[in-house]
Amino acid sequence: MIEVDHLTKRYGNTVAVDDLTFRVTPGRITGFLGPNGAGKTTTLKAILALIRPTSGATRVLGKHYSELDDPVRKVGAVLETSRYHPGRSGRNHLRVLAAQAGVPRERIEEVLELVAMKGAAKRRVGGYSMGMRQRLGLAAALLGEPELLILDEPANGLDPAGIRWLRDLLRSLAQQGRTILVSSHVLAEVEQIADEVVIIHRGNFVTQSTTAELAARAAAGVRVRSPQAERLRELLSTNGMSVVVMDDGALGVVDGTPERVGELAAANQIVLHELAAEKATLEEAFLELTAGETTE
């Protein structure tokens, strides 16, 4: 669906993207993650033929973007750099694009409805908030009902309600069988909707895995609280688990499962006040993967 092969882009002495290779699977939502300046936008621009790679190649739907016959009907994109003429109304911006792509005018009203922008459509874009611009960008991307969506930081500028709305919209678009590549520097924005994530850092490929795998990779653990903490601790240690005492007196069991801890406690008649699986969040895994050299 999207293929990036050994993509390298240099700007003078700066290497924005360095020998990056990955594939985006059809019919899924893929999160494209990395801290600011990791090269996400550069990669997306190369995929969309807006910039020429220094070396390497990109393909969408099997072709270079510039060879697509009717790009608006195949790929919808929202880039951070997609801006608007401030004197034009939101609807007129869409009319220009619809005319260029040969999309019927009725479709404009449909996409305006879809992004909840009907009310603001006749106002000049110059007066739009950041969130409204993002919605207008999404409306433009959806004009041609493309099977592939490429969204660069679509949650930027959206308030929490807007982010939730975006999540629901992307989910429903994915359910219609569309492929979505959505970039973000905030993992929390995509972890609930992405099936898969591609993580890059400083222009380099870090990892690609399903969201579930990524979460599992982070160290898991069990939190347990007991009035007989000392006895429980000895018990768990003798059973080969490493135990740490936390600030609030609870025990953290690094390599155990709640089932195992609970069964051991019951067999030894130890009272438990709390027993919970500590889920390491994706955020922690993400930070761990991209940590270290972020200080500029």
Place this chain on the structure above:
Amino acid sequence: MRLLHAELLKLRTAPRTAIGLLLAMLGLAVLGSGSTASSADESPFAIEASVSDILDVASLAVIFSLILGILVVTWEYRHGTITSTFLATSRRERVIGTKLVIGVIAGALLAVLSVVASLSVASFWIEIELERGHWELIGRIVLGTAAWAVLGVGVGALLQSQVGAIVASLVWFLVAEPLLGLPLDEVADYLPGAALDRLMGVDTMEAEGAGAPSVEHAYGLGVAALLTGAYAAGFAVLGVVSAVRRDVP
């Protein structure tokens, strides 16, 4: 056709700059021809020549046409709409090509409007009777103005910066070229501004009409038209190549 429709929509839906430019041109044409016409009829000899004087005033449309050509490209870069334009039509030469067509149409239209406005205003003071030579001059003005819109589109696509392109071309045509002409007398006649002056020059008409050549020219009108066309085409090609090859900011 789709692209042309989209380009026309762009002009229609963000009209402030375009209308401002049109009004400025018409205002200047009206003022210029009004003052020329009202002063001309005081001298007994001038009446015959003043129709071409008025047309000379009308030929200022060329500057506006140049700026319009520049704007048609550079406002897309300035406002960032070039990204969505190139995403929707990834063959960039088609986008710039359409803008060149728009340039030709809009430039010719500006010239016609300028001529009509100038002559209408002048008709309050002088009698307008268009002879064959006048019609030819009008034709040359329309041609030159359309060519310079094309040149503007090319310069705009080449430089991408709106202010940069406008300043650079005005400095070239108003300052640099006349200055260069002093030491480089031989070449100066063949520079773009000089070629345009030759093409749209009033004195040629007088010379042919009244049989009293006033200035010696390095070449004829046909060559002037060819040169102007060649400059316009040259910048158009440079602009297209630049737009196709360069990264979108």
